[in-house]
Amino acid sequence: MPDTSAHHPENFTFKEKLQYTLLGLVVIGGSFYLGRSLIRKAVSTTEERNTFIEGNPAAYAQQIRMAFENNGWWGVDTQSLRQILVAIPSVATFKKVMTSYQRLFNRSLMMDMKQDLKTTEYNEMLAILSSKPARGTTVQPVQLTAQQYQSWAQRLKAAFDRPYGPFTYADESAIQAVVMEIPSQGAYKQLGLVYKAMYGNELDGDLRYALSFWEYPSIQKMITDKPS
The missing domain is CATH 1.10.220.10 (Annexin)
Incomplete structure (x- = not known):
């Protein structure tokens, strides 16, 4: 009597091959997504430790996010946001703040500014940044x-x-x-x-x-x- 317990791949129908291929892609995709999520979580956790260090780009990024959230009130706390941006010493430091913001919140800082601020507020914040020196770690x-x-x-x-x-x-x-x-x-x-x-x-x-x-x-x- 022929053995029917195993289904040899050569005998798969096209539909079965397609189903197994799709299943494999789902498994691979899920593993990739899970791995990427774990990496993002690890990066965010590492970055969060730096938010307690005064003057660290991560601390500025955290403060900026808090200004956006505004304790749950409507709109952005523009006064706090203005003070934070004024306190950032240089363009180089601000670039690090943008990187840290991305790591902490998986969001673009400039995109959040553009979406959450009025045009005139956004222009004001850009003007603050435009006057900063290219490099430096202390406000001059x-x-x-x-x-x-x-x-x-x-x-x-x-x-x-x-x-x-x-x-x-x-x-x-x-x-x-x-x-x-x-x-x-x-x-x-x-x-x-x-x-x-x-x-x-x-x-x-x-x-x-x-x-x-x-x-x-x-x-x-x-x-x-x-x-x-």
Whole structure:
């Protein structure tokens, strides 16, 4: 009597061969996915240990993510995000922050910024980053370069034009952040020249127009209290 307990591969029908092939692909694919997930988990766990080290790129990445999550409240905590980006000392460090963010959360930092921020907020954050030196691990005193003046002008313009439905409003905290960085009245006057060259308007005029009558005096006092 012929042995029918084993089904020799040569006797498989085309349908059976196709089924076994697909099954093999599923097993291989599942193993690959599981392996990749385990690797990602291990990388994330290793990176999480660095979030407790002040000044480490992972710590900045964690703080940025917390600003995005905003304790569960609607929108992004832009004030915290602004402070974090200002504290990052250089472009090289920010690149490490982006890498760490990807490792921690398996997400693109720049894509999250673009998706979660309003256009003017996004432009403000880019302007903050654009003024940073290429390298360095500590925040340096403000250097009054053309790039720095352009960055301040871009940040102020973005702060003046925050969208609110069909209208715009001024983000006072963003304006204050810029004014606090300006070291002197002379630097503010130079900023006014750069602002006019970039946008065709007087900085003082836009500042007065954007702010309410009770906000403008406090900003103006911050400027006039600076050394000449």
